[in-house]
Amino acid sequence: MSGHSSYVPSKGVMQWLDARLPLPRLFYDSFVAYPVPRNLNYAYTFGGILALFLGVQILTGIVLAMHYAANSAIAFDSVEKIMRDVNWGWLLRYMHANGASFFFIAVYVHIFRGLYYGSYKAPREVLWILGVIIFLLMMATAFMGYVLPWGQMSFWGATVITNFFTAFPLIGDPIHQLLLGGFAVDNATLNRFFSLHYLLPFMIAGVVILHVWALHVTGQTNPTGVEVKSSKDTVPFTPHATIKDGFAMVVFLALFAYMVFYLPNYLGHPDNYVEANPLKTPSHIVPEWYFLPFYAMLRAITFNIGPIDSKLGGVLVMFGSILVLFFLPWLDTSRIRSTAFRPMYKIFFWILVADCVFLGWLGSKPPEGVYPALALAGTIYYFGHFLIVLPVLGLVETPKRLPGSITEAVLARNGGGGTPAGAAAAPDTKG
């Protein structure tokens, strides 16, 4: 996007258009000629997969909205009608519901890839922050979408999440009523959630454009963390990245198809096939799997901390767990990007991954016995990683020697014979 353009429009219509609205030029420069580091591995394909799944969700969502009724009296039945009567309705709904899960699988791989290769470090802070904003919008969209089928989990999930806001003193209750449009979750809530669930994906698409723009200004990171130094370090986006991204997409879509056709309800909850009942909370309510680590942190705070009561404390910790990501570029004091050259951080990185999985497991357990205490330990470690480990480690760790350039690293690995195309196709296996 920056730098000069190598686009040469063919004669006739393309030249005419190029002089008036150079959209083909923008596309060519961004996705054909755009130089990408020659050593990108498969962890770098999840950005493209995420764009694909945003498309899948918008497309299936638009057609589902043609059959869904956002009214608390008939919403549940309209979803059953989609499942039983609407032509291919079962497929479209299963694609949409499982698509949300696969969207989150991809975004978590994408985020941890960013953490592993230091993708948030200068000069990519804005790129990273835009990504965190997309993540927040995704969470809001997924939450509101889950309310729409108006099952028991929909209703009680909505009740619990909107009650977060009552934790704040003074402004809490007015905000709570503003969000719900009443004193409890009801038809007014369902209606506005449907409206916003339809809006937010397009806001995500807008921020994605900014995210890609920022990416194309700074260029991609790569597994060595060494910046591109010459044209030898890069290959053109097409065909190298296009083929690699395309291959990863097809593999990911095959897994997606397996879930949609053979295990469509594996990631859901049977309780959501019971219509919402405002007078009965299911005996064990849990959010969708992708919110479980945050849910565990919310429940971990069962005690008052000075003037902050346990409820506000839990809510602050949960929001804080994402808020801390905004400050990540400045919390990490190490100047080395890639974890491959940070032997101590590599250990802490995998502990963090394990901690997040552990918290997710705890989030699925009932809040009894030893679980809240374990969740508290996991929560303290999560914040400790970002607020203590990262700043201190950058100062005390001795990194390994960095390669002089991407090309040097690739040639060393391939015994000196690597062609650019071959190098780009060889996944740089790390960790």
Added chain:
Amino acid sequence: MSVHDTAEPNRRDFLYIATGAVGAVGAIAAVWPFIDQMNPDAATLALAEIDVDVSQVAEGQSITAKWRGKPVFIRQRTAKEVEEAKAVELGELKDPIARNANLAADAPATDVNRSAAAEGTDAAAKEQWLVMIGVCTHLGCIPLGQSGPYNGWFCPCHGSAYDTAGRIRQGPAPENMAIPPFKFTTDTNIRIG
């Protein structure tokens, strides 16, 4: 500000300031309807009053009434439950305030203040009755009755435990469950709201 380098303000300066001021005030005024439309409407706000017949509720039984879209637990507690609640020192309570809409905002959370006796009439006979909004003060789930470590209510969502007077004893909830405005209109009828 001025395109001419004169001390006197000219017509363009006036238009600049006037347009900016009117435009800013107008924009702010136009935003309000877009926000306020989300608030509960008049039909939702209309203070609902419900009458509940409790003649069939024997000692140790409960019923749930729906008021303002929320469940209200009405329970005639057993003598043992009342004794258990009375035996608790105020200092042991996580929330020492009664949270009773029929009492002053700072009334202490004694068992009498939590029960229907606090509402005024015939104190001794009504202390068995507990009328409260059955919504966990943590994140709004409905607790399960006669369960949990204090034999009162237990919230399945995040593990808050309430005692037999609906007071928070353990878990993340910050307050005792709320007592709505209500009164016994006869010995067997409760009016909530």
